Amino acid sequence: MQNVYLDNAATTALRPEVIDKMTAALRDNFGNASSTHSFGRSSKSLIEQCRKTIASYFNVSAAEIIFTSGGTEADNLALRSAVRDLGVVEIITSRIEHHAILHTAEQLRKEYDIRINYVNLQPNGIVDYTHLETLLQNDSKKLVSLMHINNEVGNILDLQRVSDLCVANNALFHSDTVQSVGHYLIDLSTVKLDFLAASAHKFHGPKGVGFCFIRKESGLKPLIFGGEQERGYRAGTESIHNIVGMDEALKLAYTNLDTEKQYIKELKHYFITQLNDKLPGCHFSGASGDLDLSTYTLLNVSLPFATEKAAMLQFQLDLKGIACSKGSACQSGSTMQSHVLTEVLPINLLNKPSVRFSMSIYNTKADIDYVVDTLCAFAKA
Known part of the structure; x- marks a missing residue:
């Protein structure tokens, strides 16, 4: 792990x-x-x-x-x-x-x-x-x-x-x-x-x-x-x-802004590409999938998992050593849907699990690969 x-x-x-x-x-x-x-x-x-x-x-x-x-x-x-x-x-x-x-x-x-x-x-x-x-x-x-x-x-x-x-x-x-x-x-x-x-x-x-x-x-x-x-x-x-x-x-x-920005931006682009290739049906919430309209540090994705599996996703990611969130850290522990996603997601996606992944200079493409592989394995389980 x-x-x-x-x-x-x-x-x-x-x-x-x-x-x-x-x-x-x-x-x-x-x-x-x-x-x-x-x-x-x-x-x-x-x-x-x-x-x-x-x-x-x-x-x-x-x-x-x-x-x-x-x-x-x-x-x-x-x-x-x-x-x-x-x-x-x-x-x-x-x-x-x-x-x-x-x-x-x-x-x-x-x-x-x-x-x-x-x-x-x-x-x-x-x-x-x-x-x-x-x-x-x-x-x-x-x-x-x-x-x-x-x-x-x-x-x-x-x-x-x-x-x-x-x-x-x-x-x-x-x-x-x-x-x-x-x-x-x-x-x-x-x-x-x-x-x-x-x-x-x-x-x-x-x-x-x-x-x-x-x-x-x-x-x-x-x-x-x-x-x-x-x-x-x-x-x-x-x-x-x-x-x-x-x-x-x-x-x-x-x-170090220019160098680090470019590095993290490339990580985000790679993350988007890998999700689209290996987990079809992902929806990038808000403008987070657009590198021009959203920050290079953050990706919010609604995953194509059945509702019954959604409740276990965060737990399974944590078991695999992956730290991410379903919304703002200030809402941690809340059972309510994110007020942001309620405004920006289509109704048919509100019951799908949405995860916020946010990156820094300390992340690597190997991290992204591990997360995508974990999500794919969860989808097949």
């Missing part, structure tokens, strides 16, 4: 260089960054250097990068403060967003009686940009929240197009870029996002740390009170080793 990890959309392995940087920070930079003595100043200097480096990848100022515990906190900070403090009375989103957006928006509707409008989707789950433009054409204070890369089917949002629509209609624009930061370059000097959320553990960094981009003079206010850390946006002692690890992971991701 092999061990094959194909659940990188849930979390990624730490790069060895990241572990080394984090270990050094734990050993040498244990001072509280809010302390005024030399130990504190050393930690503060390290944090600010990381902030400056991370900001440079997005063409923004260091002051616009706020460290958080991850993407979910960053999403909550942007949405909740936009409604509570910026006068937003309408959120425009889609029904295939991460629950960090959908559940937060619904809670805000209950608390503040805001409107939620859901943009139409094309059959493959790609946003209907014409409908989005229609939704933007009223005078209410609006926030558009649409994710850059869908975490279950990998659909890519045209950030520039949505940005232009929001600017033209005086709407705020937030994007959950958890699945794209570290995998795609985002130039925030041209893409006029107001808020962006990212999480380090999606690009071979540590868990428990991420950041929120908050465009200067946005007026956004904090959700967590009790200190002046993070420009006053987020009280609490900074996790220095995690911030250092995130900085190193992002640095390596963007330094």
Whole structure:
């Protein structure tokens, strides 16, 4: 039995260089960054250097990068403060967003009686940009929240197009870029996002740390009170080793981006080819089978297995040492159908087993062969 990890959309392995940087920070930079003595100043200097480096990848100022515990906190900070403090009375989103957006928006509707409008989707789950433009054409204070890369089917949002629509209609624009930061370059000097959320553990960094981009003079206010850390946006002692690890992971991701992107993209193309050749009847959910419309890191496939076999598939894959998922890791253990697949799959495929395979630089064609062979053997059993 092999061990094959194909659940990188849930979390990624730490790069060895990241572990080394984090270990050094734990050993040498244990001072509280809010302390005024030399130990504190050393930690503060390290944090600010990381902030400056991370900001440079997005063409923004260091002051616009706020460290958080991850993407979910960053999403909550942007949405909740936009409604509570910026006068937003309408959120425009889609029904295939991460629950960090959908559940937060619904809670805000209950608390503040805001409107939620859901943009139409094309059959493959790609946003209907014409409908989005229609939704933007009223005078209410609006926030558009649409994710850059869908975490279950990998659909890519045209950030520039949505940005232009929001600017033209005086709407705020937030994007959950958890699945794209570290995998795609985002130039925030041209893409006029107001808020962006990212999480380090999606690009071979540590868990428990991420950041929120908050465009200067946005007026956004904090959700967590009790200190002046993070420009006053987020009280609490900074996790220095995690911030250092995130900085190193992002640095390596963007330094090696072209080479690693091409490598993983070829793996995905090979995976699609092998499934089509050896397991006829596969359906690639959303746009995940299209290398231009979906991310190169993720493939979501509805498999041609009988309903009675579907319940055992995940168990059998796990027994064979294959790690993958049926949807978002945040829904692990749920018996409910994925809300994303419910929107993008034809009715006749909803009872078929759907699996999300997500790849990284640590995967090989041998991994793909093993998975495809395992699926074929399961189909014949």
